[in-house]
Amino acid sequence: MNFLMEMEIVRAVLSVSELNRSAKDLLEQAFPLLWVSGEISNIKCYGSGHWYFSLKDANAQVRCVMFRDKNQYLDWQPRDGMQVEVRALVTLYQTRGDFQLSVETIRRVGLGTLFEAFEQLRARLGKEGLFDTDRKKPLPSFPKQIGIITSPAAAALHDVLSTLQRRMPSLPVVIYPTAVQGTGAAVKIAAAIQKAVSRAECDVLILCRGGGSIEDLWAFNEEVVARAIAACSIPLISGIGHETDFTIADFVADIRAPTPTGASQFVCPDSEELLHRAKALHGRIQRAMRQSNETRMQNTDMLACRLIHPHARIDEQLAHLQRLRERLAGSWQRNSESRYWRLRELKQRVTVASPDISRLIERQHELDLRLRRAFAGSIQTLVTGLQRQQANLVHLNPAAVLERGYSIAHTADGAILRNSDQIGIGDTIRVTFANGWSRASVTEKGG
Template identity: 60%
Template sequence: MLSSPFPPPQDQAIPVSELNRRTRALLENSFPPLWVSGEISNLTRHGSGHWYFSLKDDKAQVRCVMFRHRNQYLDFEVREGMQVEARAIVTLYEPRGDFQLNVETLRPGGLGALYEAFARLKARLEAEGLFVPERKRPLPSFPRAVGIITSREAAALRDVLTTLRRRMPSLPVVIYPTPVQGRGAAARIAEAIGIANQRGECDVLILCRGGGSIEDLWEFNEEIVARAIVASHIPIVCGVGHETDFTIADFAADVRAPTPTAAAELASPNRVELAHKLDRFAARLARDMQRTLETRMQHLDHLAKRLRHPGERLRQQADELAHWRQRLGQAVQGQLARRRWQLAHLAARLAAARPDLARRRQGLDHLGTRLTRATAQSLAHWRQRLASLEAHLGHLNPRAVLNRGYSIVRNEAGEIVTRASQLQMGETVALTFAVGGADARVLDTHAPTPETG
């Protein structure tokens, strides 16, 4: 049990503001947010956006306030005398001591379960991606035919047909009659959408019915209808109820129209607008053609001014040819004169640079004599040098030494022996004489004497 905000009785008086503050705290702590049902009366929409009204039944009433940041999210129109259910906080308005409800949200009375079912289905289908804009298809600008899915007795059918006749009388219309209210109507609506797709008679479909309560429109909140709309390969315009009515079919459709009449306007071209547009295009085309003709005529006048008689042009070209002939002759004569002057100049330079052949020949003879003499002297010098070198080579020739009685001794390895210490007892040596050679065996070696080193 919640403790009371009031202290034990005391003789000391408290201000009214303190009393109201404690009373408000007691009320807000004692009552959690709860749903209260009743009829709206004395509804006042303040300039600040806040709403002030009373909820009443046949026995009592209570003051209510709903602030702007709460009421702006309601998806239905609140009217005087409407039965509603309000989720509210029980409180006290301290400045006046008024007992009141601080309303957080409203829903039509007795329809809470339907609205909750609507919200749950909408959230689930939205999570599956059935309502994403990327999935939805554009409406054809000039459909071959328009299909209407609704009841034959529906007032919406008459509104749609009237609108289509007014906008485009020649547009074919195919009606797929189906009940739009009552048990089993949702399955019949889905079946009609499937039939229209199988036949392929239309380029766009209008799913419509007039306004009504949420119970009357509930068939358009069924999942089977939403999935049939999504599965349709023909674009669907949904015009169900009034502008403030929203159904699951509106979210699933390719285009949502606020009313059946608006759905017919979205699905069909307007012949008046098309005629006006055609007139504008025709006027623009005429202006462009006129502007083009004027431009071409002006260009033609310009070309006519430039046009000359062929004889005059031939005379002009003959004059130009004579002028160029004269200039060419002058250029040739000038070029010949320059070439003659250059030739004379070069001849003078050649004469000045011509050598004295007799003197050059005499010098050449003199040089020949000197060359002969120098060659003979050089040959004598080199013969003498060669004889001297031959004499020196003769002294250095090993054969000359051998001729004087010496010989060359080689060991078994073929090395020349110059010392007795290089030989071993019994070793075979090869002897080379001035003429011929011989093999010998070492019987003994002798140490060097002082005289031989």
């Protein structure tokens, strides 16, 4: 808040609500999310699911609230007197004006270091490829002997043995005893794994223990155990803690089971289930054999029906040949009759269509005579017309006119004179006679 805002607040009269709201805003802006350590005191869990408690040390305490949407993910129950670390937001409860912490998450003191070590080891081993899927070994479908690496006093061992006894009573089990908790447990677990590998008497190994806190399960987060699992040549399945518990051993193992009982269910099939499957397969085989026999019997009956004595077979073929002969004879007769009637029909049509030669010759002579007459008449008509045209030509021939004493006058440019207006006095004209021509000069003309 700047100086001008401070002066404005000093001059103004604030209500209690405004004061608390301003104080809440100042606290939340001034303090980011931070970790606070202390001892839990006077914790109360209400039916709403919210937790209210105080966090204190030797000299002070602060009220805390952890709402249901935050605490539902916690896998342990805080109690009075526990030393914890909370990640919280510094705020103010406006209604009462109480200074408090709104807790986002909570962890027991020391677990932060364990979680950090867990994440660092997991990252380093992951980079080395110890968690890669391609290095995982498949579990045998029907192991001949199973090895269990755990503490003989562990309740998980009893659960695993009970499950194996129920699922496959005849399956041999070898127990490799080792401490699974406490100082030096990790080295002992690694030694037990190496011992199982060196003896090579089992087809699959189960590494298991019951649930517990992160400290209880920490031996399975040690690098020496992870290296031993990675170097194990026998398929190994881990069943450590509860389903929500994860350890480094779970990541390195060939298969992770949610619980020790789940691990025992992974490694061997259920004998009752196998018996049920065997019965089902036996029933299927019986049905298949019965159906196959029935099919073969039906085929045999069909072949027996088709099997005929050779003499009967010959008689049947002779009868068939007789039927074919009769059909051939009938077909030949019908074909011959059809062709006979067709020939008769064609003969009648030829008879009806044959020409009368004498009549045609007579008709030809008649037509020849008519043609000659028509040709002669046509020639006569043409001659008569030609003579008439010739007479007209003679009558209209200018030379004939000239023979009668007439002449034709032409102008100097050769035009025939038909009018006196075509020439003038002194013009020279050409006069054509029946025989020859002459030039004349015009000395006089009249209209």
